[in-house]
Amino acid sequence: MAIRPYIPGEVEPRVQERWARENAFRAEEKAGVEKFYCLSMLPYPSGALHMGHVRNYTIGDVISRYHRMRGRNVLQPMGWDAFGLPAENAAIKHRTAPARWTYSNIEHMRGQLQRLGFAYDWSREVTTCRPEYYRWEQQMFTRLMRLGLAYRRDAEVNWDPVDQTVLANEQVVDGRGWRSGAPVERKSIPQWFLKITDYAEELLQGLDELEGWPESVKTMQRNWIGRSEGAEFEMAVCDRDGVTDPAGRAIRVFTTRPDTSFGMTYAVLAPEHPLVTEVTSDGQREAVESFVEQARRATEEDRLAVEGSLEKRGVFTGAYLLNPFTQQPVPLYLADYVLMGYGTGAIMAVPGQDQRDWDFAECHGLPIIRTVAPPDGWEGEAYLQDGPAINSEWLDGLQVVEAKERATQWLVDQGLGERKVNYRLRDWGVSRQRYWGCPIPVIYCKDCGAVPVPDEDLPVVLPEDVSFMGVQSPIKADPDWRRTTCPECGAAAERETDTFDTFMESSWYYARYCCPDADAQLDERADYWLPIDQYVGGIEHAILHLMYFRFYHKLMRDAGMVEADEPATRLLCQGMVVADTFYRDDEDGHQQWINPADVEVERDARGKPVGAQLRADGQAVQFGGVEKMSKSKNNGVDPQRLVEKFGADTVRLFSVSDSPPHQSLEWSESGVEGSSRFLRRLWSQVMAHVETGAGEPLDAAALNGEQREIRRLVHDTIAKVSDDISRRYTFNTAIAAVMELCNHLSRFDGRDGPSRAVLQEAWLAVVRLLAPITPHVCEELWSELGGEGPLYAAAWPEADEAARERSRVTLVVQVNGKLRARLEVEPGATKEEAFEQAKAIENVQRHLDGKSIRKVILVPDRLLNIVVG
């Protein structure tokens, strides 16, 4: 009897054709059915899928298919984050248009995704560079302009003086332009911002409700928002004797430690503070101007070099401020450790209770006063913990919390200041001086200023048929595109030529999938599907994307487009895909990285690696450790090659079998071969079973002990796999459990009717348990087994609790916590019964011999521990 061989290259296309023919994964809004929206972060169409994509999308697909089998109405869409810088770079390099390059990449990658058999509803595909998508984003922006939630102000960019263009941060390499090599300058130009800071408090509070989000992501977002409570107050400018400035000038400072104000020994302005010139004395003017200039020119590297170090640069302004608590003057300095962008750009300095102030005071010979008593034996440096206040008149003796409260209240009562909450979070700068992005829908008129493009004139379409002249954005270079008329007064006017940050498109695509053809940004279908029940993506998006997307969702909520407060209830961040790296040193001492697929590893008799050679020449190569797959380390693996060699199911299986989703996955060719081997074995076992026959209908009551044991294993496995997939997200242990079951089934070869029935039930279960992970081979085996209907629509198996009951259980017998024997007992055996039987075991007896029994502990049905002394 010849069993049909397993050929993934034939099975998979056949099964995929069926899915397509039957519209298997088309999602429709259905009343009365529990919906499940499962979303994987959409890819940038860079040209080809990499292993990170494959892993991400396999995880999402496993969850989707599981919930579909559980009877939920599942939506799993896919789309393209199609705007972005790489398309411009490719356009310059290959002399093509970014749009053409992008669309052709999308074609190719869509084919790759389809070859992997992901259960997407392709009818909802969204491509963010299409005007029918971005017009709604433009409309949202003009609405935000009218609400004052979008505004324009000057902000710094990286300016390449040779190419005469703005550079993205990633285009700045070692402080130089990536193409010109010229030192990058800081330049201030007007740019658009979204007022995310208005939502800072809600974005922070909302995290507490997101129980299905990883704690690490929430912590990162909390830190990023960086809420701190304190007080803001004014200090009058004065001379060294404390005589206040006749012009009545004052400096506002923010502090989280108003309780330490009596320890203020100086104050500091950021170099960019607007009052610097005004307050600087003539004697200090030269020194101050040179310091400001030096700070202005400081590059990112300069900043990093001194950040956090003891070196604190600064200069005296010649002015003093009057400490309202003591009525004493303190010298006013300029220092670059104070940032203009946070608080008021000015601080009171308390070296005794702040390490940065301490370092500055040490550098500049300023006095240090402690206002919180450190514990005995405290040596040097600022003291930041709790303790009783000292040297602080009416605060003395109070603990920090109480002292803060009193000091703040005093400022309020005196009319000098108020309570203040500051956030580290900054408004979101959305202007990019790039071509391949969504045009910012604004018209500049000499008389009317910045005018939003009226809804009826949207979208402002980005021309796609362009050629790059050098590096300049084609729409900036094209006066015809810019030229327009003012929507308000009709006078000649110019369009904005900047485009949006691409995070804008990825901030709302998830909602557009719900109604991709709506003649509005969203329609009522959005509220059917939202919020997302499961979002899957990389941890690298923990802060920016996941913050912007929460923010944008709240903007849409406040515009009445959606009801939910948060876009996604559960979030899973998958780990990186990593691989071995190998290299050789060339003559110049540079490392030549060699792809692991071309390397043969040599091992000793224990299996321990002892060396590695390049297959091509048999010569040794060096092991460079395990690293994230990357071009620079040449350790990437092309999923396309793997799919061609092993089939989609094997690639999918391996990408979730070797570690839990949130951990990094170590790629290994032999691991992939192991996955392939398992599927081939599964195939031949099921086919052999089908050949032998399914037997009679299952009669659970008529089974013998061995058959019952197999059934018990089957139903235990069903329970475990269900829990692993739905609650724990540990697909690796789910797969291990199924493999273990298959190993048992292969050893059980009953030919009688009841045995066949038990096996039939078992294989039908196995095929369904694996269906979310390896859907093609399972679909085929399901139909071979005579399963009813298509597997993608089959019901998830239920664990039969009666079948899981045991007639005997194995107790572990310990003496003083050490394993000495195993004991078969009735389930529910009492301590006394178990102890009596255990005493009879020789090996137990030997350890009890001559000793008195102190205590006997029973963990029912698991363990008996006899404590002797």
Place this chain on the structure above:
RNA sequence: GCGAAAGUGGCGGAAUUGGUAGACGCGCUGGAUUUAGGAUCCAGUGGGGCAACCCGUGGGAGUUCGAGUCUCCCCUUUCGCACCA
């Protein structure tokens, strides 16, 4: 510096509520099959003794009848933030 996570065989990892450490897979060893290689199948595989038994989850202490799991101290690694007053 601050914050978070982690450290278990030769390797990836398992042990879910404090209860048999090493599931499952890879690698390795031996055998079968094969003209051979590959593939496949069977058996073994933490270390030391090769028997009883002892040792073993980064290191050290502690709690407990019992600790990979809990507490404290230390070491290491990864990630995030990084002068945010």
